[in-house]
Amino acid sequence: MVDLLLGLQWGDEGKGKIVDVLTKNYDIIARFQGGPNAGHTLIFDGNKHVLHTIPSGIFHKKAINIVGNGVVIDPVIFKKEIDNLSAYKIDFKSKLLISRKAHLILPTHRLLDAASETAKGKAKIGSTLKGIGPTYMDKTGRNGIRVGDLELENWKDKYNALTKKHLKMLNFFEVDIQYDLAELEEEFYEAIAVLKKLTFIDSENYLNQAINDGKTILAEGAQGSLLDIDFGTYPYVTSSTTTAAGACTGLGVAPNRIGEVFGIFKAYTTRVGSGPFPTELFDDDGKTMATVGHEFGATTGRPRRCGWLDLVALKYAVQINGVTQLMMMKGDVLSGFDRLKVCTSYTYKGTEVTHLPYNIEPENVSVNYTEFKGWQADLTALESASQLPENLLAYIDFIEKEVAVPIKIVSVGPDRKQTVFR
Ligand code: GDP
Ligand code: IMO
Ligand code: MG
Numbered sequence: 001m002v003d004l005l006l007g008l009q010w011g012d013e014g015k016g017k018i019v020d021v022l023t024k025n026y027d028i029i030a031r032f033q034g035g036p037n038a039g040h041t042l043i044f045d046g047n048k049h050v051l052h053t054i055p056s057g058i059f060h061k062k063a064i065n066i067v068g069n070g071v072v073i074d075p076v077i078f079k080k081e082i083d084n085l086s087a088y089k090i091d092f093k094s095k096l097l098i099s100r101k102a103h104l105i106l107p108t109h110r111l112l113d114a115a116s117e118t119a120k121g122k123a124k125i126g127s128t129l130k131g132i133g134p135t136y137m138d139k140t141g142r143n144g145i146r147v148g149d150l151e152l153e154n155w156k157d158k159y160n161a162l163t164k165k166h167l168k169m170l171n172f173f174e175v176d177i178q179y180d181l182a183e184l185e186e187e188f189y190e191a192i193a194v195l196k197k198l199t200f201i202d203s204e205n206y207l208n209q210a211i212n213d214g215k216t217i218l219a220e221g222a223q224g225s226l227l228d229i230d231f232g233t234y235p236y237v238t239s240s241t242t243t244a245a246g247a248c249t250g251l252g253v254a255p256n257r258i259g260e261v262f263g264i265f266k267a268y269t270t271r272v273g274s275g276p277f278p279t280e281l282f283d284d285d286g287k288t289m290a291t292v293g294h295e296f297g298a299t300t301g302r303p304r305r306c307g308w309l310d311l312v313a314l315k316y317a318v319q320i321n322g323v324t325q326l327m328m329m330k331g332d333v334l335s336g337f338d339r340l341k342v343c344t345s346y347t348y349k350g351t352e353v354t355h356l357p358y359n360i361e362p363e364n365v366s367v368n369y370t371e372f373k374g375w376q377a378d379l380t381a382l383e384s385a386s387q388l389p390e391n392l393l394a395y396i397d398f399i400e401k402e403v404a405v406p407i408k409i410v411s412v413g414p415d416r417k418q419t420v421f422r
Contacts, residue, residue, distance in 0.1 A: 001217070001257060001259035002218075002247065002258055003216075003217070003259045003261070004219045004258060004261045004321075005018060005022070005262040005264065006243065006321055007221055007242070007264050008224060008225050008314055008318065008321070009226055009270070009313070009317070010223075011038075011227055012224075012272065012297070012298065012304065013224060013265055014264055014329035014330065015056070015222070016040025016051060016056040017040075017043070017411065017414065018262070018327055019056035019057060019218065020044070020057070020059065020060075021409075022218060023056070023060045023063050026063060026217060027210070027215040028064045028207070028210055028216070028217040028218070029056065029064075029220055031053070031068055031219075031220050032070045032219050032220070032247045032249075032251045033068075033221070033222060033223075033240040033242060033250045034240050035073060035130060035132055035135070035222075036052040036053055036077040036078075036105070036130045036299070037052075037128040037132045037223070038051075039051075039052060039298025039299035039300075040052075040220075042416070043416065044415060048414075052077055053071065053073055053077060054078075054081050054082075054085075055067065056220055058085070058090060058096065059088065066097050066098075066203055067098045067099060067203075068102065068203050069101035069250060069251070069252060070240065070246060070249060071103075071250065072102065072104070072131075072132060072135045073104055073147065074105035074110075074131065075104065075105075075188060075191035076107075076191045077130070078195060082194065093197070093199055096198060096199075098195070099202075099204075100148030100200045101146055101148060101203070101204075102147045103135055103138070103145065104144070104146065104147065105132075105135045106131070106135075106163060107181070107184035107188050108134075108166035109135045110130065111170055111177055112134040113131045113133055113134050114177050115173040117129065119173045119175050124274060125236055125237075126272070126275070127273065128300050132238060132240075133238075135239075136239035136240060137239070143162060145159060147195070148200060150195070150196055150200075167181075204252025207253055208257075211257055219247040219251060219253075222242065223240070223242040225316075225317035225321060226313060227242055228241060228242040229242075231243055233360065236274050236275025243320050243321050244258070244320070261322050261324050261325075263325070263326050263405070264326075264329060265309075265314055265317075266293075266309075266328075266329050267330050267331045267333070267395075268293075268306060268308055268330070269306070269307045269309055269313075270295050270305060270306050270307075272302050272303075276360045276362070277305055278343065278362075278365055279341075279343045280305050280307040281307045281308065286306045286307060287306075289306035290303060290304065292333045293306070293330055293333040308342060308343060309399075310367075311343055311399065312343055312345060312353075312354060314399075314403060315402065316355065318405055323405050324405065326407040327407070327409040328409070328410050328411065332380050332412045332413055332418075334374065334375075335375060335377060336374070336376060337374035338373075338374050339371050339374055340373075340374050341370070341371055342369060342372065343368065343369055344368060344369065344370045344402065345368045346365040346367055347366045347368060348364060375389040375391040377389045380413040382412050382420055385410070385421065387420075409422070410422065
């Protein structure tokens with residue numbers, strides 16, 4: 001069976017930390033979508049690592065890590081990630097396997113991303129500018145270059161033809177994007193050489209064989225459900241299926257092979273980039289969350305917008321994904337608040353609703369809150385569920401009842417060890 005681990009909000013819920021915590025229970029960790037727009041932070045033994053493309057099981061001796069067909073790979077960023085791990089003496093050839101069907105992000109995909117965002121002006125998506133949108137456009141447009149193409153004699157012809165087309169497309173945007181293609185291509189080809197030293201596999205065959213052999217597999221999601229291309233806050237979303245169905249298409253495993261669906265959420269909400277965010281705070285409470293929670297993007301360093309927990313949105317994400325267990329992150333960041341608020345319904349065009357409506361911009365929805373007493377205790381040294389403060393337990397109990405799924409992990413700090421199981 002394949003268990004899934006997914007972010008239920010707008011990304012950065014703490015997926016990397018929890019995948020690292022759970023890896024000891026799995027033989028294989030497999031990323032199924034997204035690319036280097038993701039930044040998954042792992043902290044253990046006093047060291048911090050941010051992974052973008054490499055699955056978060058890479059630090060464990062036993063686990064095999066797979067980059068699935070649904071992922072888009074930027075060889076240049078991938079090479080840097082591998083270089084950053086040199087101290088760990090990881091045998092990448094045997095522990096990090098890449099799907100031949102994963103698509104490549106070319107230097108010109110990044111340029112197109114920048115041009116598209118610049119041309120949008122105020123309406124920009126707030127993209128990480130890693131070339132994600134243009135690469136998935138080429139995938140669905142059937143123009144893309146895949147990892148498996150690198151094994152063909154003529155792949156450079158394909159590359160040159162696509163790059164030529166991209167350069168023409170760049171002119172269309174009529175914005176001034178500065179670049180030195182020769183320089184970009186030099187680092188690209190260098191990185192391709194590193195990528196080609198790794199093991200390419202037909203990952204759908206590999207994974208289905210592994211399932212038949214009784215191996216345990218954890219699929220690691222990137223981004224979050226509210227950034228899903230279909231179910232997120234379109235157009236302010238990413239270009240992949242971040243929800244559970246994405247694991248089936250991004251790995252080639254059938255729906256009846258999916259076991260547990262772990263849904264991760266922060267005890268409050270954050271978002272980086274543009275787009276609606278009904279519970280966003282612009283006051284001192286929001287500033288406190290940002291400061292205490294160190295809310296800066298792991299990929300771009302941009303400040304994350306902060307706000308209260310939104311149960312309307314959380315219930316929606318739980319439903320779309322079929323979540324079977326919840327994990328609540330960053331409860332420690334809320335220590336010290338006198339009162340906490342949780343959004344339990346919206347007022348949508350004058351009527352109270354508890355489902356996520358089509359339009360959630362401020363002109364269409366206002367938010368209705370339920371208030372809770374805060375907790376003052378520092379949670380960061382807690383080791384067992386019996387030590388959780390009463391007001392936090394009331395908060396957890398309310399969420400579990402509203403969402404009708406149990407919260408099995410409460411994370412109380414960024415370190416691997418700061419994890420309370422219930
Ligand atoms: P991901 O993209 O879902 O893997 O999450 P990110 O790594 O982008 O962002 C999560 C941030 O919160 C990282 O800086 C983590 O180190 C940190 N973090 C994770 N869990 C906790 C927690 O329980 N408490 C605190 N204070 N920080 C956490
Ligand atoms: P992880 O896996 C948070 C956001 C961007 C932007 C929008 C589109 O770390 O949770 P893109 O680069 O995909 O064109 O950006 O999606 N975004 C993320 N926000 N965490 C992420 O990944 C994100 N990946 C993309 O900020 O709003
Ligand atoms: Mg992140």
